[in-house]
Structures are given as structure tokens and as C-alpha cells.
Amino acid sequence: MPKIGEYAILPISIPLTPAYPKTTTHTLYLRPHAPKIPTANDERSLFVVNVPIDSTVAHLRAVFATLVGAGRVEDVTFEHERKTMVPSREVVTVGKASKKRKRGSKGGEDNGGAELPQIWDRELRRSGSTAVVVLVDAKSVELALKAVRKLHKSSKKEKEKDRSWPVWGEGLEGKKPKLGSARYLAHHKLRYPDETVLKMNVDAFMTEFNRKEEERTKKERTKKEKRMRNMPDEDGFVTVTRGGRTGPARSEEAEQKKKEMDEKERKKREELQSAGFYRFQVREQRKAEQGELVKKFEEDRKRVGAMKEKRGRFRPER
Incomplete structure (x- = not known):
């Protein structure tokens, strides 16, 4: 199997598009995931380099389904999601409104579902970015790398035009928002959401914001009251606040x-x-x-x- 260092090479076939009406090949680089800070899922994860800019969780699921069968991919985390620890989301357009569909939970700040309207119908990746694909078990990682080796062996016996590399986006036709001019047309429409939808989103966002502010103020007030409970004054008395006090001040503490x-x-x-x-x-x-x-x-x-x-x-x- 061709390799570059510790990376296995997986070519994928990119179907023709109106912007480029020719079939081409894109190369993915795979290796077992071995981060500097180990995690519990490392032994059943693959580190993928050079993912296409239009990559989604569904795209990588489809690629690995051709290698090891459907249902083997548990989760996919892209590069920017690992850095910011924000859940990966997809925006699904419904009429004039848009709603978010969460893909897993990676931590980060939870806004309680109060999100402002999105102005893009899908997210694009940085060119040459990476992703971590978590499979169901460590055996699936071995099977995936073994399937890549088999693809290279079979490709040597076939002609260039007959090579059976995984097809990018196969089975997802019509299930993902389009790119090109259709993407920018959708972007233009999403920039001007329905007034009712916008008002609902803003109201929900501000309600959540006010709730968090009240919680923060309450926590600060509670900390201040706790300090007052444990601090005797110059006469040896302890301020009694709501919630009781810890006990009377000793004479030594009061004198000190x-x-x-x-x-x-x-x-x-x-x-x-x-x-x-x-x-x-x-x-x-x-x-x-x-x-x-x-x-x-x-x-x-x-x-x-x-x-x-x-x-x-x-x-x-x-």
C-alpha cells in the first residue's frame, strides 16, 4: 500500500460538477489517531488529513461505509471543532426559516437553543484541513486500513479509467444544499429572514442572555454573603445573612x-x-x-x- 510516512493514501473520486465538468481525484491521508494528550477514543479513531472543503459528517460516513460497511462510524470531529470545542451543526432550510440540527456534543458554551438565524445553508472547510473519525471499535480501524490496502492492490490490475475509488458524495445527491451560485443565492435569501422568525430568535436569545446574567449575579451575591458569614466585626459579631451563619466568633478571632x-x-x-x-x-x-x-x-x-x-x-x- 502506498504510504507517506505513517499515513495511508486513500484517493477518492470527485464527480463532475457544472463548474468543472470532469471527473477528478482527491487524496485523503489516514493514520491511527495519536494526539499529544491521549483520550479514551484514540484506539478506535482515525486521523484524516486533506478533507475536501465541502466535507460533512455524512460525506465521511459514506466513504467509510464503502470501506468497512455502514454503521461503523460513530462520530466525526472537524479541525475547527476540536480547537473551539463547539458542537458541529448543519443548517437545514425550512421555508423562510432555518433551524439547526446538532451533531453530537463536544462541549462548549450552551445557549439553551437560543441561536440567531444563520446566513449560510452549509459550512465549508478550510483547504487541507483535518478531521478525526471515531469508529465503533478498534477492529474497525484495522478493517478500514486493510480495505485501503486492498483498493490499491486491485487498482494495479485495472486501467486508469476503471479504478474503483470511493466516490465522494455518493448516495447524498439532493440531500445536501448545493454549492456554487445556488449557495450564494441561498445566502442572499437567508440574510433577510422573515420578520416573525427573526423576532422569535432575538427574543429567545435575549431571554437566555438575561437568565445567565441573573445566575451570574446570584452566584456573586452568594459568594459575598459567605464571606460576610465568616468575617467577625471589631466587636466580635458575625453578620447574619439569609441562609444562616457558620457560628459565633471567638474572642481571639475578634481581637485579631x-x-x-x-x-x-x-x-x-x-x-x-x-x-x-x-x-x-x-x-x-x-x-x-x-x-x-x-x-x-x-x-x-x-x-x-x-x-x-x-x-x-x-x-x-x-
Whole structure:
């Protein structure tokens, strides 16, 4: 079997289209999935490189159905879905409205079904992108790679035009939205949805948004109340909030809390004074101190004068 490194080569036949009225061949590269961070499904998964830009889950299911039979593919995850962890979806046009059909659950944010209208009827892949195909068991992976080897052996005995590669999109005719000009025509129509449908989508989206905001606010309020329950004030009391409290504060905790608050208040006062917020108070305090010093000086001077006067009137006995 032709291989490039550890990848098995699987050519697929691309049917003719109005834009390119010739049958051509596209090449897929397969290998057992071996990510850097192992998962539970690695041994029954295949890593597929160079998927066509119009790939869907149904397309890859059909390819593997020709290799190992129908019902062997459990799930398909495309490259951008692994990076963003968003469920793969397909948009099905129903009249003027559009609805989403979820394909599996890959995690990510759940909007509770509140989605804005889509403006494309199908999603296209980046050229040369990858996908992970999860099969039902590890034996199916071996069977798929073995079927690829058999295709290459049989193709050597056949002429170029008779080679039986899997046909891309076989059995899906009419089941998927068209590409080309039909895709852009559908895009133009989807850009202007029915007013009723648009209003319903916007109302549902905003309702879900408001619900999540209320939940977030409620969680923040609950966290704040829990902090208040465990934090005694300077008198040793614990704030009782809705839902009860954890218990009375111990005297050691209350004393420690009071010291912390006093120290915090002292530091804050020093910072404010150093920043000049209470400069006028400092100035008044200095004036008062200077006045006290002058007053004490005058009192001392009078006291000394009185002592000198008293000493001058003293007459010792002879």
C-alpha cells in the first residue's frame, strides 16, 4: 500500500460538477489517531488529513461505509471543532426559516437553543484541513486500513479509467444544499429572514442572555454573603445573612480582627497624610504646638523673674 510516512493514501473520486465538468481525484491521508494528550477514543479513531472543503459528517460516513460497511462510524470531529470545542451543526432550510440540527456534543458554551438565524445553508472547510473519525471499535480501524490496502492492490490490475475509488458524495445527491451560485443565492435569501422568525430568535436569545446574567449575579451575591458569614466585626459579631451563619466568633478571632482593622486604618491615615490630603490639619496642629511652646516659655520666664525679685528682697541675718 502506498504510504507517506505513517499515513495511508486513500484517493477518492470527485464527480463532475457544472463548474468543472470532469471527473477528478482527491487524496485523503489516514493514520491511527495519536494526539499529544491521549483520550479514551484514540484506539478506535482515525486521523484524516486533506478533507475536501465541502466535507460533512455524512460525506465521511459514506466513504467509510464503502470501506468497512455502514454503521461503523460513530462520530466525526472537524479541525475547527476540536480547537473551539463547539458542537458541529448543519443548517437545514425550512421555508423562510432555518433551524439547526446538532451533531453530537463536544462541549462548549450552551445557549439553551437560543441561536440567531444563520446566513449560510452549509459550512465549508478550510483547504487541507483535518478531521478525526471515531469508529465503533478498534477492529474497525484495522478493517478500514486493510480495505485501503486492498483498493490499491486491485487498482494495479485495472486501467486508469476503471479504478474503483470511493466516490465522494455518493448516495447524498439532493440531500445536501448545493454549492456554487445556488449557495450564494441561498445566502442572499437567508440574510433577510422573515420578520416573525427573526423576532422569535432575538427574543429567545435575549431571554437566555438575561437568565445567565441573573445566575451570574446570584452566584456573586452568594459568594459575598459567605464571606460576610465568616468575617467577625471589631466587636466580635458575625453578620447574619439569609441562609444562616457558620457560628459565633471567638474572642481571639475578634481581637485579631480588631488589630488588623486598626493597623489598616493607621496605615491608611499615614498614607493620606503623606499624600497631603490632610495638610491643613497638619498645619493647624503645628500652630497649636508652637502656641503651647510659646505659652510655656512665657510661664517659665515669669517664674524666673519672680524668683529673681524674691532673691533681691532677701536679707540675711547678721
